[in-house]
Amino acid sequence: MKNFEQFIGSFSFDWRLAKADIEGSVAHVKMLVKTKILTASDGAKIIKGLSSILKDIEKGRQLPKEEDIHYAIEKELIKRIGPVGGKMHTARSRNDQVATDLRIYLRTEILSTIKMISALQSVLADKAGKSVDVIMPGYTHLQPAQPVLGAHYLLAYAWMLQRDKERLEDCLKRVTVLPLGSAALAGTSFKIDRNYTAKLLNFDSITQNSLDAVSDRDFACEYVFDLSLISAHLSKLAEEIIIWSSAEFGFIKIGDIFTSGSSIMPQKRNPDCAEIIRGKSGRVFGDLTALLTIIKALPLAYNRDLQEDKPPVFDAADTVKLCLEVMTDMMNSFSFNGEKTLKSTQKGFIQATEIADYLARKNIPFRTAHATVKNIVNYCIKKEKTLNELSIEEYKTFSNEIEKDIFKFINIENIINAKNSYGGTSKKSVLKQIADIKKCIK
Numbered sequence: 001m002k003n004f005e006q007f008i009g010s011f012s013f014d015w016r017l018a019k020a021d022i023e024g025s026v027a028h029v030k031m032l033v034k035t036k037i038l039t040a041s042d043g044a045k046i047i048k049g050l051s052s053i054l055k056d057i058e059k060g061r062q063l064p065k066e067e068d069i070h071y072a073i074e075k076e077l078i079k080r081i082g083p084v085g086g087k088m089h090t091a092r093s094r095n096d097q098v099a100t101d102l103r104i105y106l107r108t109e110i111l112s113t114i115k116m117i118s119a120l121q122s123v124l125a126d127k128a129g130k131s132v133d134v135i136m137p138g139y140t141h142l143q144p145a146q147p148v149l150g151a152h153y154l155l156a157y158a159w160m161l162q163r164d165k166e167r168l169e170d171c172l173k174r175v176t177v178l179p180l181g182s183a184a185l186a187g188t189s190f191k192i193d194r195n196y197t198a199k200l201l202n203f204d205s206i207t208q209n210s211l212d213a214v215s216d217r218d219f220a221c222e223y224v225f226d227l228s229l230i231s232a233h234l235s236k237l238a239e240e241i242i243i244w245s246s247a248e249f250g251f252i253k254i255g256d257i258f259t260s261g262s263s264i265m266p267q268k269r270n271p272d273c274a275e276i277i278r279g280k281s282g283r284v285f286g287d288l289t290a291l292l293t294i295i296k297a298l299p300l301a302y303n304r305d306l307q308e309d310k311p312p313v314f315d316a317a318d319t320v321k322l323c324l325e326v327m328t329d330m331m332n333s334f335s336f337n338g339e340k341t342l343k344s345t346q347k348g349f350i351q352a353t354e355i356a357d358y359l360a361r362k363n364i365p366f367r368t369a370h371a372t373v374k375n376i377v378n379y380c381i382k383k384e385k386t387l388n389e390l391s392i393e394e395y396k397t398f399s400n401e402i403e404k405d406i407f408k409f410i411n412i413e414n415i416i417n418a419k420n421s422y423g424g425t426s427k428k429s430v431l432k433q434i435a436d437i438k439k440c441i442k
């Protein structure tokens with residue numbers, strides 16, 4: 001077999017773990033010195049060698065190709081400081097090493113993703129602040145349902161993203177558990193101090209079972225699931241942008257640079273960035289499926305299948321960060337066309353529920369009120385009138401309980417401001433939401 005080395009190797013994708021690998025090795029060596037498994041002078045030589053490799057990597061220098069990043073760094077170390085470099089691998093195996101590296105790497109990724117989510121939330125909160133007087137139809141089943149504030153709509157996404165952030169913060173607790181010292185699968189007979197290594201790496205705790213420790217990739221699955229949900233949320237927001245920016249809706253505008261023209265139809269401005277974000281979610285879900293399929297049916301403990309965990313994890317991380325960045329920029333360029341959204345509230349009889357509530361407050365059973373309003377709406381359709389355009393006499397033919405004050409109740413602004421329940425769409429409630437979400441954005 002010609003390409004065996006390449007086939008079994010992971011260097012082409014795990015080079016990304018280089019910094020994490022060195023960080024883990026430095027902590028491991030310090031622990032070996034503290035426990036007197038290595039002499040202080042050997043430890044110092046190794047750490048100096050590792051630091052010089054790290055410096056070169058940071059400068060963008062590539063290491064010579066090896067089976068994987070762990071071998072590449074160890075070989076380079078031995079090349080630089082001599083056989084003493086080989087002592088670094090005492091009391092560990094690549095199995096606990098790679099699991100540690102991935103955890104160190106993901107910690108950094110999670111923290112930067114959380115920051116990026118906050119940046120998007122901040123833009124949404126800012127745009128919400130500018131849209132507290134924008135009145136638009138809210139939908140269920142994509143049919144006009146009840147009027148809401150544009151700000152309320154944007155904040156819905158800010159709260160979704162808040163849960164995404166909390167999920168990542170929670171995931172971090174299981175990522176920062178140290179497997180190092182589990183060695184190949186059974187632990188080690190060297191008298192190591194795993195808690196000390198954990199402390200050096202700023203990990204919360206150490207793993208409890210060496211078999212589990214070297215085979216566990218639950219934290220990676222969890223992370224990619226969290227990213228999948230972020231992708232789903234971004235995809236939903238992208239979908240709103242696509243619908244709202246269509247000629248039929250015309251509710252919003254986004255910056256021209258987020259759209260592109262058609263090669264044949266000169267009039268077109270297509271919302272490509274939003275569409276690509278929507279499409280990328282499929283890719284991230286694919287990464288999650290890949291990861292779950294890789295771990296399924298693996299007997300304990302380490303199996304080489306686990307090497308295949310990295311491409312989907314890295315791909316999901318890169319994709320979601322890119323989408324967050326583009327969405328944040330795109331939302332920065334976002335604005336509502338308040339006239340258009342207000343005009344749309346005149347369609348679809350979105351005040352109908354208010355009339356039913358009006359009658360219910362007059363002691364008419366809600367079911368009866370609902371049927372009455374259905375008749376009113378059918379009448380409007382026949383007469384091609386809106387609910388505002390009916391006269392009080394026309395209303396009275398449906399129910400004697402309806403008085404002139406009905407027009408106050410079906411005024412769109414009044415409807416919105418009456419929705420003052422906690423979390424509702426009244427301006428007062430929305431202003432509170434803006435203040436509350438801002439507290440969640442660090």
Ligand code: ARG
Pocket residue numbers: 010014068094095098302304306307308
């Ligand atoms: N490159 C390997 C991986 O990513 C490192 C661990 C190799 N362990 C082994 N027993 N062959 O999983």
